[in-house]
Amino acid sequence: MVVMMTRLAVWIMALGASVTGARAEGEEAATPVPHPVAVPERSAIEQAIGKGIAYLVGAQNPDGSWGSARNTKGLNIYAPVPGAHRAFRAAVTAMGISALLETGAGERNAEAEAARARAEAWLLENLPAVRRATGDAIYNNWAHAYGIHALALMLRRESDGLRRVQILEVIQSQIDLLGRYESVDGGWGYYDFRAQTKQPSSSSISFVTATVLIAFHEAQDSGVAVPAKLVERAVAAINRQRKPDNSYAYGEYLKMTPMRGINRPAGSLGRSQACNLALRLWGDETITDEVLHTWLDRLFARNGWLDIGRKRPVPHEAWFQVAGYFFYYGHYHAALCIENLPPGDVARHQHQLAAILLKLQEKDGSWWDFPLYDYHQPYGTAFALMSLARCLPVDVKP
Secondary structure (H helix, E strand, O other): OHHHHHHHHHHHHHHHHHHHHHHHHHOOOOOOOOOOOOOOOHHHHHHHHHHHHHHHHHHOOOOOOOOOOOOOOOOOOOOOOOHHHHHHHHHHHHHHHHHHHHOOHHHHOHHHHHHHHHHHHHHHHHHHHOOOOOOOEOOHHHHHHHHHHHHHHHHHHOOOHHHHHHHHHHHHHHHHHHHHOOOOOOOOOOEOOOOOOOOOOOOOEHHHHHHHHHHHHHHHHOOOOOOHHHHHHHHHHHHHOEOOOOOEOOEHHHOOOOOOHHHOOOOOOOOHHHHHHHHHHOOOOOOOHHHHHHHHHHHHHOOHHHHOOOOOOOOOOOHHHOOOOHHHHHHHHHHHHHHOOOHHHOHHHHHHHHHHHHOOOOOOOOOOOOOOOOOHHHHHHHHHHHHHHOOOOOOOOO
16 A cells, blocks of 8 residues: 555656746747757767667677566566566577668677677578567567668678568568557557557557657668558658657647647657658658757757656656656667758767767666666667767768
């Protein structure tokens, strides 16, 4: 009873703080401008990347995967066994592969190359079997999306014809499964607390849908056909959650309460980059360079709203109902937005992003933002590595 009351008190305080914070932010009409930062040295970024790669190599499971269900705490994310953990492990393993590929880890040392090969073999064998855990838990959508991203990267560097066919087949299987698990409203979520129907009756969740759309675009760039209707319905779902300032509702079920803290700009800091990018990639001309610049500036200037939630064990207990797991997700998608800007106009954003990530690396070389069994360090590290790889300066031709 005491524990229940303590948790209730935490939620009440979080909600009160969210409302108070929302009022304060509403007083600031102009886009905030981040304070200048010292330009991170290339050597510092490369050293951090090297330590992160070493962490991933050392943390890999003997079978080639990353993460496990072994590390629990007093309040655990709902994860019905075994399906939820199969999905978590597949998603995190896909992210680990992507991080090793995007950082060129195999060129750094033989151990990283061997780790990548083991992880790829595990993913090709296990990802096709990932399914919905229960009627209400649809974490598999994360595995399908991040799996497509990793597979697309694998395909680009693969020269063996038979292996290319295998990778293409698995990508197609993941697209087909995302078609099966699409919400009846269009787009995707990770819970179905409504009717738990065969085709999920769940609300579309803005950032899950954005993650899938970004993966779909990568698949299409790899030569895999993506059903146009899936894309059209997903884009429509995100737009129904989009506000005029390009903040986005957490999920479509909250679209009728647009001024709720979680739906305001500070609450959307970890989502807007992904949603903006997804719409832009699929042809929305209203997502201009200026929109990307605005939301990058907002992320860096108001970074405290995300950072306050980082490492808190209760989801959405921070101001604006921010959850810790938005931190590295949001910064990774900020890195993708930077990558989609004109090359001559990205340095200031790269400096801001690198400055944030460099100071948060743990002593063991990892990054993490939310305690999630044994998945949080591998996924946080993968996000941070892929982000830092996009912060390395590139010579721009005049």
